[in-house]
Amino acid sequence: MPTEKSPEGPRGYAKGRRKREQIIESATAMFGEVGYNSASLREISARVGISHPGLLHHFPTKADLLAAVLQHRDEADNELLQADLEGGYDFFQALVRLVERNQQRPGIVELYSSLSAEATSPGHPAHEYFQNRYDMTITAMRTEIESRITAGEMPAATDPDSTARAVVALMDGLQIQWLLGRDAQGPRVDMAQVLLDHLRLVARIDMTVAVPAPASDAAPARA
Known part of the structure; x- marks a missing residue:
């Protein structure tokens, strides 16, 4: 059954998963280019085309995003x-x-x-x-x-x-x-x-x- 966080059910979940993958790929590129310490979550969100709060919905901290990239x-x-x-x-x-x-x-x-x-x-x-x-x-x-x-x-x-x-x-x-x-x-x-x-x-x-x-x-x- 669809939930409030995923109003479109499986379709909404798939869309969220794709967005998460895009964030990881962009973070992978940026961490490689400038290193973890110099990377900015706002710049990563801009590359993906989502808002900063939107990125934080998937990865609350930069450390969480780094862990996802490495995994x-x-x-x-x-x-x-x-x-x-x-x-x-x-x-x-x-x-x-x-x-x-x-x-x-x-x-x-x-x-x-x-x-x-x-x-x-x-x-x-x-x-x-x-x-x-x-x-x-x-x-x-x-x-x-x-x-x-x-x-x-x-x-x-x-x-x-x-x-x-x-x-x-x-x-x-x-x-x-x-x-x-x-x-x-x-x-x-x-x-x-x-x-x-x-x-x-x-x-x-x-x-x-x-x-x-x-x-x-x-x-x-x-x-």
């Missing part, structure tokens, strides 16, 4: 990563494909590079989020490395924790170089290729860097 991007990336794993790619191959996709989404790279730097401050609303995100990423990578060591696919002397942290540091550093090189003369940094070259050395993976195919396409077996 939205993580859900999308996790779905694609899981689809690659289920399609036959191993962990590191799927990681390279994620970086390949990011090279087609400069706004996302800019967002995470900007926010992760800001969030080193303990008072930042995304501080705990990025702490947890790094912990989860390093834990997953360390588990994969330990599995490869056990299977004889990586040297027994490999330190799983330091190797995992080095890969994450490489990925973060490549994003900065890639962003800075977008308007520079000369060859641009190919994040996916550099990551792949490194993983070929430390994890013995092999694949061809290219624009990612749909997850439903045939995928190579684990190298």
Whole structure:
């Protein structure tokens, strides 16, 4: 039954959901462009074409909007990563494909590079989020490395924790170089290729860097 907040029933709900998605997309772009601290809710609402009170109806605070932006991007990336794993790619191959996709989404790279730097401050609303995100990423990578060591696919002397942290540091550093090189003369940094070259050395993976195919396409077996 329709309610006062949604006089058109399901149609009103769908319209509200679309507006919420538009707000998240605009906030994603703006947080990436100027950082969280410099972003203005009024500017975001203007970009979306709604009033400031209208935006606050969906997201009462800027911290609420930031949380929604981060959750939205993580859900999308996790779905694609899981689809690659289920399609036959191993962990590191799927990681390279994620970086390949990011090279087609400069706004996302800019967002995470900007926010992760800001969030080193303990008072930042995304501080705990990025702490947890790094912990989860390093834990997953360390588990994969330990599995490869056990299977004889990586040297027994490999330190799983330091190797995992080095890969994450490489990925973060490549994003900065890639962003800075977008308007520079000369060859641009190919994040996916550099990551792949490194993983070929430390994890013995092999694949061809290219624009990612749909997850439903045939995928190579684990190298």
